[in-house]
Amino acid sequence: MSEDAPARIGFKATLVVIAVGAFAFTMGFYILPSNGAGATDTIWQRMCRAAGFTRTSPGSASALASPVFTSVIVPKDLYVGGTAEQIGHGATLALRCAVCHGAQGVSGGDAPDLAAQHPEVIYKELLDYQRGARTGGVMNAMAASLSADNIVDLADYYASLPPENAVLMSMNAPALVRVGDPMRNIAPCGSCHGTVDHKKGAPSLNGQPYTYLNAQLRAFASGVRRNDANADMRSVARGLSDADTVLVAKYYAGTPR
Amino acid sequence: MSAVIKARHLILAHFWSAFVVFFAAILLGEWQMVVRSPMHAWVDLPEHYYRAVTGHGTAMAYVFPTLVAMGFGYSIVELALKQALIGLRWAWFAFGLLAVGALMAVATVAAGGASVLYTFYPPLVGSPFYYIGVVMVVVGSWIWVGLMAVNLHAWRKANPGLPVPLAMYAATAGALLWAWTAVGAALEILLQILPVALGFKDRIDAGLARVLFSWTLHAIVYFWLFPTYIAYYVIVPRAIGGRLYSDVMARLAFVLFLVFSMPIGVHHLFMDPEVGAGFKYVHSVFTGMVAIPTLLTVFTICASVEIAARLRGGHGLVGWLRALPWNNPVMLAVTFSFVMLGLGGAGGLINMSYPLDSTIHNTQWVTGHFHLIFAGAIVIMYFIIAYDLWPHLTGGALRNFTMIRLQLWLWFIGTLVMTLPWHVAGLLGMPRRMAYFDYSNPTIAPEAWTVTAAALGGAMMVASVVLFLWVLYRAQRGRRMVLTAYRFSVPVHPVLVVPAPLNGFAVWVALMVGLTIANYGVPIFHLLSLKTSVPAVFSRE
Numbered sequence: 156m157s158e159d160a161p162a163r164i165g166f167k168a169t170l171v172v173i174a175v176g177a178f179a180f181t182m183g184f185y186i187l188p189s190n191g192a193g194a195t196d197t198i199w200q201r202m203c204r205a206a207g208f209t210r211t212s213p214g215s216a217s218a219l220a221s222p223v224f225t226s227v228i229v230p231k232d233l234y235v236g237g238t239a240e241q242i243g244h245g246a247t248l249a250l251r252c253a254v255c256h257g258a259q260g261v262s263g264g265d266a267p268d269l270a271a272q273h274p275e276v277i278y279k280e281l282l283d284y285q286r287g288a289r290t291g292g293v294m295n296a297m298a299a300s301l302s303a304d305n306i307v308d309l310a311d312y313y314a315s316l317p318p319e320n321a322v323l324m325s326m327n328a329p330a331l332v333r334v335g336d337p338m339r340n341i342a343p344c345g346s347c348h349g350t351v352d353h354k355k356g357a358p359s360l361n362g363q364p365y366t367y368l369n370a371q372l373r374a375f376a377s378g379v380r381r382n383d384a385n386a387d388m389r390s391v392a393r394g395l396s397d398a399d400t401v402l403v404a405k406y407y408a409g410t411p412r
Numbered sequence: 413m414s415a416v417i418k419a420r421h422l423i424l425a426h427f428w429s430a431f432v433v434f435f436a437a438i439l440l441g442e443w444q445m446v447v448r449s450p451m452h453a454w455v456d457l458p459e460h461y462y463r464a465v466t467g468h469g470t471a472m473a474y475v476f477p478t479l480v481a482m483g484f485g486y487s488i489v490e491l492a493l494k495q496a497l498i499g500l501r502w503a504w505f506a507f508g509l510l511a512v513g514a515l516m517a518v519a520t521v522a523a524g525g526a527s528v529l530y531t532f533y534p535p536l537v538g539s540p541f542y543y544i545g546v547v548m549v550v551v552g553s554w555i556w557v558g559l560m561a562v563n564l565h566a567w568r569k570a571n572p573g574l575p576v577p578l579a580m581y582a583a584t585a586g587a588l589l590w591a592w593t594a595v596g597a598a599l600e601i602l603l604q605i606l607p608v609a610l611g612f613k614d615r616i617d618a619g620l621a622r623v624l625f626s627w628t629l630h631a632i633v634y635f636w637l638f639p640t641y642i643a644y645y646v647i648v649p650r651a652i653g654g655r656l657y658s659d660v661m662a663r664l665a666f667v668l669f670l671v672f673s674m675p676i677g678v679h680h681l682f683m684d685p686e687v688g689a690g691f692k693y694v695h696s697v698f699t700g701m702v703a704i705p706t707l708l709t710v711f712t713i714c715a716s717v718e719i720a721a722r723l724r725g726g727h728g729l730v731g732w733l734r735a736l737p738w739n740n741p742v743m744l745a746v747t748f749s750f751v752m753l754g755l756g757g758a759g760g761l762i763n764m765s766y767p768l769d770s771t772i773h774n775t776q777w778v779t780g781h782f783h784l785i786f787a788g789a790i791v792i793m794y795f796i797i798a799y800d801l802w803p804h805l806t807g808g809a810l811r812n813f814t815m816i817r818l819q820l821w822l823w824f825i826g827t828l829v830m831t832l833p834w835h836v837a838g839l840l841g842m843p844r845r846m847a848y849f850d851y852s853n854p855t856i857a858p859e860a861w862t863v864t865a866a867a868l869g870g871a872m873m874v875a876s877v878v879l880f881l882w883v884l885y886r887a888q889r890g891r892r893m894v895l896t897a898y899r900f901s902v903p904v905h906p907v908l909v910v911p912a913p914l915n916g917f918a919v920w921v922a923l924m925v926g927l928t929i930a931n932y933g934v935p936i937f938h939l940l941s942l943k944t945s946v947p948a949v950f951s952r953e
Contacts, residue, residue: 165913172671172923175701176694176930183693207688207938226615228947337682337767340689384946385619385686385939394689 187338207340209378209389225288225382229275229356230307236274237311245312248305251297260316261412265366271318271412274310276358280382281306289382291374318412328410329402331395339394344403350410362412368404376400416895417490419497420805425507426483427798427805430476431884433514434791435877437471440464442874445830445867450851450860458847462527465845467518469530472786474549475514477636480794481590482506482556484639485583487801489560491898492577492646493567499559506555513548516541527951529845531629532597532605534621537948540609543601550594560587575910578662579646579900585666586638588917589631592924593674596627608948615945619686623935626677627928634673634702636786640793641665644713644746647800649901651742654720659903660914661712667913667920668705672698674924675931682769686942691935692766698931699764706757710750717746719904741816745796748824752788755828756781759835776862777838780831787873788827792820795880801898802887809893815883822876830869833862 188201196204237245249260252269256262260270269277283289284298285306301309328345330336335343345351348360360368374380375392383389395403417423444464447455455461489497497503519541520526526538564576564584576584604621607613645662649655656662678695681687718732726735737743759781762768772778799816803809810816842849842859851860913919 164911165919168667168671168913169919169923172927175697176927179694179697180690182697183690187693188690202690205688205690205693206934207686207691224944226947228949335770337692337770338689340685340687340692342683342685343770346683385617385684385944386942387619387685390685390688 190338204340204393207390209386209393223287225279225283225384226286227279227282229278233274233278233307233310237308237315241308241311242315245308245310245315248301248309249312252309255293260313262364265364267363267367268412269313270316272313272359273353273355273357274314275356277310277313278306279356281309283382289380291380329406331399331403332406336394341391341394344407348407359412360407361410363407365404365408368407369400372400372404416807417487417801417804417898419486419490419500419503422497422500422503422507423483423486423801424805426479426486427801429507429511430479430483431798431877431881433471433479434476435881437468437476438870438874438877440468440471442867442870444468445863445870448846448848449863449867451864451867454848459524459527461847462529462845463521463524466521466527466529470517470521470546471514473530473632474517474546475510477639477790477794478510478549478553478590480797481586481635481639482510482553484642484797484801485556485560485587487805488579488583488642489563491804492579492900493563495563495567495570497559498563498566502555503559506552506559508552509555510549510552513545513552515545516548517543517545520545525951531625532600532621534600534605534608534616535618535946535948536951537605537608537616538951540606543606543609547598547601550598554591554594557587557591560584575907576915577900578656578659578903578907579642581663581915582638582642582645582666585670585917585920586635586642588921589638589670589673589924590635592921592928593628593631593635596624596677597629600624600628614948616948617939617943617945619684619942619944620936620939622681622684623678623687623932623939626680627674627932628677629680630677630699631673633782633785634669636790638666638669639797640749640790641669641709643793643797643800644709644749646900647796648713648742648746649716649720650899651796651800652717652720652737652740652746654716654723654901656901656903657712657715657719659905659907660910661708663910663914665705665708665712667917668708669702670917670920671923671927672701672705675927676702676764678931678935679764679766679769682766683773686939687935688938689766691931694931696764696766698927703757706753710753713746713750716901717743739813739817741799741813741820742796744817744820745792748820749789749792752784752792752824752827755832756784756789759784772838774843775838776834776842776844779844780834780838783834784827784831788824788831792823792827795820795823798880798884802884803893803895804898806888807892807895808887808890810883810887811890812883812886815879819876819879819883822872822879826869826872826876828869829872830866833865833869837862 184202184205185198188205249256255264255266256269260272261268280289281298281301284291284294285301287295326333328350331341332344333351335341335346343351344360347354347357350361353359371380372392372395375383375388376395378389381389392400444461446452447461486497486503489495517526520539521542526542528536528538528542532543560583564580567580568576600621604616604624608616645656649657676695676699678687678691679699682692717736718726720737721732721735724735724737726732759777762772763778763781799810837859838844840859842856842862849856849859849863851857
């Protein structure tokens with residue numbers, strides 16, 4: 156071994172590590188984010204998105220930022236299903252909701268369908284509206300007066316309404332729904348929201364009105380809606396192009412509940 | 413020096429506790445496989461299943477390998493540095509801390525106070541005694557890290573300019589890796605979970621907690637792997653009558669583990685939207701870099717084995733394989749270990765590839781992968797470490813080699829029978845961490861055989877451990893033997909000079925810390941800046 160070998164091994168190894176790092180960071184933060192959606196973004200915006208930062212729409216997020224974070228613990232009993240009494244009480248309360256969400260929880264308009272929705276989803280959204288973690292239309296006012304028991308009963312009632320025939324996922328579903336797009340940090344929609352799998356807390360999207368889905372994805376993307384813990388949905392929605400947003404919203408709107 | 417290790421009581425305390433914990437934990441694992449197989453009715457309370465999973469994981473991930481690494485490390489101080497262990501009292505104190513912590517954690521889990529799985533999963537929060545127990549185990553192991561450094565320093569002062577013996581160099585690298593990798597989980601417990609468990613807070617940032625845990629979660633596997641790799645390099649070539657092909661290559665492999673095993677943990681979070689795609693890609697690339705020290709090791713050990721075969725008269729391109737001492741348990745074990753490392757590593761390529769991972773994420777594939785690597789490739793060499801050191805620790809001879817061979821075969825076949833069907837189940841979409849399956853459901857019925865196979869493989873592994881403990885016990889109680897001095901492998905070329913960076917750790921520790929900051933700094937800062945938190949959910953009976 157030559158005299159200067161000792162210094163060179165450490166130096167060369169450091170160079171290799173720096174080169175690998177430079178390659179990985181260039182690919183991960185410049186080259187790969189430049190492909191696909193968001194091609195109109197500036198380089199800085201692409202890098203921020205690759206780093207996981209979701210808040211880049213000028214002005215929107217800070218202006219509309221809600222100081223209240225989502226903070227919901229779903230009671231265990233909710234997963235068991237309500238008693239006949241609770242469901243009956245929920246049905247009575249739901250008369251107030253029927254104007255927009257339909258007599259049987261199927262809106263027929265742009266408001267989301269609530270029939271057969273997972274109970275924990277209705278529970279969480281009502282609490283978020285009540286506490287201001289989610290803002291939108293009349294819902295904050297509608298939720299304001301509900302007691303904790305009212306919210307449980309409404310969740311039990313809507314969950315008890317029958318779904319349409321459940322379908323298995325078709326291979327014609329968009330790739331974003333079936334397999335997602337890892338390079339844009341988009342997990343498959345279907346692995347949380349059905350029909351591949353369901354993750355507790357994620358709403359079922361099948362058959363929801365197109366206008367509603369489209370608006371919510373855009374609200375997440377711009378940061379107007381922010382009642383998702385750790386900005387999970389904001390992160391996913393920001394990676395979607397206009398065409399993607401329309402595609403997945405149409406797919407879920409056209410899938411039977 | 414005498415042939416029997418001076419600190420033998422300390423080391424035997426580590427090894428026996430490790431193996432008793434191991435036995436208890438493997439029984440829990442086998443119970444889980446049986447109750448969720450079609451051979452058994454559904455587990456009455458799923459809570460019991462998750463309690464068993466938490467106990468199994470805590471014992472297998474934090475207690476068992478840590479005790480083996482510590483005991484092996486102390487042995488190496490005496491055998492490689494040829495000096496009495498400095499800080500024997502501190503070592504006993506660390507052992508006591510670890511033992512009390514482990515008992516406290518496991519008792520809390522057994523009592524139903526913390527069915528949170530060993531990966532903690534905030535916002536799930538259990539009894540503070542569980543986390544304090546785990547912290548005590550980690551603090552105990554950090555004392556060991558300090559002792560390894562102190563002993564190496566003392567040796568260096570007494571032997572200025574000499575190359576540090578390979579075994580000690582590697583064991584210290586493992587200790588340094590552990591010191592740094594445990595910081596992530598320690599931060600998670602101390603700053604996030606314990607304040608909630610103790611009742612000072614009721615909210616927790618689950619996303620940040622997951623990122624901090626990923627800091628520990630992958631490098632901890634390399635901490636488990638270190639004793640195995642050390643055994644490959646310093647025990648195997650000597651035990652089969654060969655020479656170590658290259659001392660420098662060995663050192664390089666160990667320091668590369670130090671550098672590359674840290675900045676890669678985000679590959680456990682590929683499906684977590686709160687971490688950016690850029691960092692997922694970067695961590696994926698660095699995960700690929702960890703293959704380099706493994707491939708260096710496979711090459712060096714295969715070359716060393718070939719040297720042994722040729723020294724025994726083997727010849728030809730592959731004909732030398734016949735000349736290997738296949739009756740020698742060490743030869744058998746290293747072969748099994750490599751086969752399982754190869755299969756497990758191939759499966760791991762799927763896990764570490766950002767786009768491919770989504771296919772098998774959170775399925776039984778992942779369980780299959782890490783059992784194949786840990787239970788298979790790693791633990792089978794822990795057996796060899798114990799067998800190899802046992803005469804020098806106890807003065808008793810291992811005489812029944814047939815039983816040892818049977819033990820290794822059972823472990824090898826058992827691991828494959830358990831883990832390969834799990835991979836199949838994962839590809840079929842079977843989720844992990846399920847307490848029971850409805851096998852009467854026609855879509856799930858085709859997966860039933862994989863769980864039965866896992867229970868069968870697990871039973872073979874239990875039998876193997878019973879044999880292992882029996883062999884160790886018999887040797888300790890059996891006839892005394894006349895011992896010659898313990899020897900580590902000798903390299904082909906005598907080690908006269910070692911390049912300075914490969915005789916110390918400064919460059920490698922700097923790279924390890926630097927890469928951690930580069931690869932974790934922004935994700936941690938980002939989640940801190942989001943300031944989101946969710947209400948804690950308590951897991952208590």
